[in-house]
Amino acid sequence: MKKSETYDFTEPVRQSYVAILMIVYKYYSVIIRQLLPIIVLFVIGKNKSATWTDYIIYGVVGIALLSMVVAIIAYFRFYFHVENDELVVKQGILNKKKTSIPFDRIQTINIEQNLVHQLFKVVRVEVDTAGTDKSEFRFDALKIDMAEQLRSKVLARKSKMKKAGSETQDQEEVIEEELSQEILRVEIPQLIKIGLTENHIKSGWIIFAFAFWVYESLTDVGVDVDGYRDEFSMSPTLSFILFLIILFVGVSIVISLVRTILLYFELKFIRIGNGFRVTSGLFTRKNVAALDNKIQMVSFSDNLLMKILGYKNLLLKQASSVEITSKKSIKIPGCLQQQIDSVTNTLYGNKNQKGIQYFKVDQRYFIRSATYIILFSMVIIVPGWFLDQLWMVVGGLMAMSYIILITYLNYRKTKYGFNDKMIVVKGGTFGDRTTMFPLYKLQSAALRQNFYQRRKNLATVVLYTASGGTSIPYIDKGVAESIVNYMLYKVESDSRKWM
Amino acid sequence: MSLLPQFENIQIQVEDLPHIGSLELQPLESNYKYVRLIGWGIFALLAIVAITIVMINVNDPEARKWISITAIPFLSVLVILTFVSAYFGFFQMGYAIRSRDIIFKKGLIFRKTTIIPFNRIQHCEVNHGPIDRIFNLSSLKVFTAGGQASDLEIPGLTEVKAQMIKDYIIGKAGLDEEE
Numbered sequence: 001m002k003k004s005e006t007y008d009f010t011e012p013v014r015q016s017y018v019a020i021l022m023i024v025y026k027y028y029s030v031i032i033r034q035l036l037p038i039i040v041l042f043v044i045g046k047n048k049s050a051t052w053t054d055y056i057i058y059g060v061v062g063i064a065l066l067s068m069v070v071a072i073i074a075y076f077r078f079y080f081h082v083e084n085d086e087l088v089v090k091q092g093i094l095n096k097k098k099t100s101i102p103f104d105r106i107q108t109i110n111i112e113q114n115l116v117h118q119l120f121k122v123v124r125v126e127v128d129t130a131g132t133d134k135s136e137f138r139f140d141a142l143k144i145d146m147a148e149q150l151r152s153k154v155l156a157r158k159s160k161m162k163k164a165g166s167e168t169q170d171q172e173e174v175i176e177e178e179l180s181q182e183i184l185r186v187e188i189p190q191l192i193k194i195g196l197t198e199n200h201i202k203s204g205w206i207i208f209a210f211a212f213w214v215y216e217s218l219t220d221v222g223v224d225v226d227g228y229r230d231e232f233s234m235s236p237t238l239s240f241i242l243f244l245i246i247l248f249v250g251v252s253i254v255i256s257l258v259r260t261i262l263l264y265f266e267l268k269f270i271r272i273g274n275g276f277r278v279t280s281g282l283f284t285r286k287n288v289a290a291l292d293n294k295i296q297m298v299s300f301s302d303n304l305l306m307k308i309l310g311y312k313n314l315l316l317k318q319a320s321s322v323e324i325t326s327k328k329s330i331k332i333p334g335c336l337q338q339q340i341d342s343v344t345n346t347l348y349g350n351k352n353q354k355g356i357q358y359f360k361v362d363q364r365y366f367i368r369s370a371t372y373i374i375l376f377s378m379v380i381i382v383p384g385w386f387l388d389q390l391w392m393v394v395g396g397l398m399a400m401s402y403i404i405l406i407t408y409l410n411y412r413k414t415k416y417g418f419n420d421k422m423i424v425v426k427g428g429t430f431g432d433r434t435t436m437f438p439l440y441k442l443q444s445a446a447l448r449q450n451f452y453q454r455r456k457n458l459a460t461v462v463l464y465t466a467s468g469g470t471s472i473p474y475i476d477k478g479v480a481e482s483i484v485n486y487m488l489y490k491v492e493s494d495s496r497k498w499m
Numbered sequence: 500m501s502l503l504p505q506f507e508n509i510q511i512q513v514e515d516l517p518h519i520g521s522l523e524l525q526p527l528e529s530n531y532k533y534v535r536l537i538g539w540g541i542f543a544l545l546a547i548v549a550i551t552i553v554m555i556n557v558n559d560p561e562a563r564k565w566i567s568i569t570a571i572p573f574l575s576v577l578v579i580l581t582f583v584s585a586y587f588g589f590f591q592m593g594y595a596i597r598s599r600d601i602i603f604k605k606g607l608i609f610r611k612t613t614i615i616p617f618n619r620i621q622h623c624e625v626n627h628g629p630i631d632r633i634f635n636l637s638s639l640k641v642f643t644a645g646g647q648a649s650d651l652e653i654p655g656l657t658e659v660k661a662q663m664i665k666d667y668i669i670g671k672a673g674l675d676e677e678e
Contacts, residue, residue, distance in 0.1 A: 319644060443645030444615040451608050464649030481519050492599040492616045
């Protein structure tokens with residue numbers, strides 16, 4: 001097939017030449033995004049006087065050339081090599097910057113390919129680090145072989161260092177390297193099903209956001225959008241509204257379907273070494289890895305549509321440095337319960353999840369929210385009633401009942417349970433959501449009480465991990481305190497590292 | 500192998516554990532309430548200045564009338580409330596240091612007790628704000644990997660005390676990591 005070279009990374013090397021293209025593209029997309037209103041104005045503007053056009057063209061060409069030159073300089077000033085188990089990168093256009101990242105700080109190395117990358121057989125490599133410093137960075141384009149070798153070099157060195165460092169690790173971690181096992185592979189028919197059962201409301205919001213963005217950009221450049229609307233103005237009949245709703249639902253479904261196919265095309269979820277790896281994507285192929293010890297929390301959820309097919313979205317939440325970004329949590333759609341079980345069993349062991357008893361939260365969690373919702377709705381409904389505005393009354397009542405229903409469902413589904421190893425918190429509204437993590441991954445705990453909770457002797461427990469928090473709302477204060485006490489005890493008497 | 504003795508340990512320890520509810524919290528330095536009041540005082544002053552500037556620049560008498568009957572009462576209520584909560588909130592604040600964790604409690608209406616185990620502390624720092632400096636006070640910030648929401652800040656400590664707690668915590672956190 002292809003001849004694979006071996007690289008030793010001791011000498012400073014540059015990226016693949018394709019990187020120039022990627023850097024230029026990166027600069028251009030930033031510039032274009034900044035200048036979009038001006039460009040729109042230029043295209044649809046009315047006063048196209050000759051000098052005005054000339055200036056714009058000179059400006060555009062000038063900026064284009066300048067950023068091209070800058071990109072080329074940036075490319076030639078970028079070197080990297082491996083030295084003493086550290087990845088050393090030298091870069092900078094005017095002043096040279098040297099970054100060295102010790103291997104044990106590297107969290108994962110993610111490989112990604114967009115269309116251009118695929119064409120030139122190169123990849124984009126993202127190096128994620130843990131810790132509070134912002135030393136994350138990416139290679140714009142590396143040859144596939146080089147990237148793979150760099151990754152395996154880092155990972156191999158990492159696990160070696162770890163073994164040398166601590167002999168008394170868990171039994172779980174003995175399951176060693178290079179053992180790759182497929183957990184899930186998504187084929188086209190399944191992918192379509194996943195797309196159809198996605199959360200369409202979310203896609204609906206994207207339409208809204210897009211429409212709003214178009215409206216804003218057009219208003220920005222001085223197009224009288226409202227004026228156009230007046231020309232089209234007609235009294236909205238019932239059938240017209242119905243048509244709009246159907247159109248909206250239809251477009252939402254199409255958008256979520258397209259999104260799913262773009263993101264999760266040929267999704268492969270495998271167990272490799274002591275981590276998981278996910279490959280997916282149509283135009284942009286993504287390859288992300290999650291090592292066991294970096295995964296802080298596992299969460300899975302479904303919705304009403306997914307329930308019919310038994311599909312669940314699995315989220316592996318990894319430790320994040322400065323802030324909690326969605327980038328760090330890997331989403332795997334289309335998992336069946338048995339696949340999720342196999343993941344949690346590999347991560348936490350079967351016996352550690354046994355004997356978890358679930359408890360409900362206090363009913364006042366629902367009662368209090370419902371009271372507030374009713375009070376707020378009355379602000380709309382009562383004036384509507386007195387002003388004879390039927391739509392305000394009907395709309396208010398409908399919204400109120402819907403929100404109360406959601407709150408009730410959420411109250412019914414919120415449950416928590418734990419044993420001496422794990423904590424599990426369940427929630428959801430129409431669907432179900434389960435979040436779990438081993439007790440030793442806890443970073444800090446908090447007890448919260450508002451005025452109402454204090455009067456009723458209730459409290460909310462908030463448990464924070466390095467990949468976000470989870471809370472147990474409205475439980476008896478004494479119970480809450482014992483839970484926090486116990487969790488703290490477990491954390492404080494456990495010498496295992498959370499990462 | 501090592502799991503078994505640890506497990507037995509739990510059964511004994513759970514009852515012995517000092518309950519967070521029954522903890523006796525250390526109050527902050529009493530001068531700290533002035534720091535809070537001055538802080539909010541500056542905020543109130545800025546708000547008043549902002550309103551005055553707006554009033555000077557608005558010429559329309561109708562608009563002026565509306566600003567004075569909406570913004571001024573609203574602002575005064577807000578200012579009074581912040582002063583009240585700044586003052587009374589002070590008495591709800593307290594901290595405790597146990598042999599394995601640090602606890603901070605705060606909040607007048609929304610009470611929050613945060614507990615951070617020493618073996619989860621990433622780093623801590625002692626800060627002196629400009630108003631703190633007038634009263635010779637410091638605040639101690641404790642960071643975990645859990646992000647901002649899970650971090651903890653104990654204000655209103657004397658500089659010596661803040662430094663002492665910091666050293667103690669760092670010693671403890673370091674010890675646990677070497678185990």
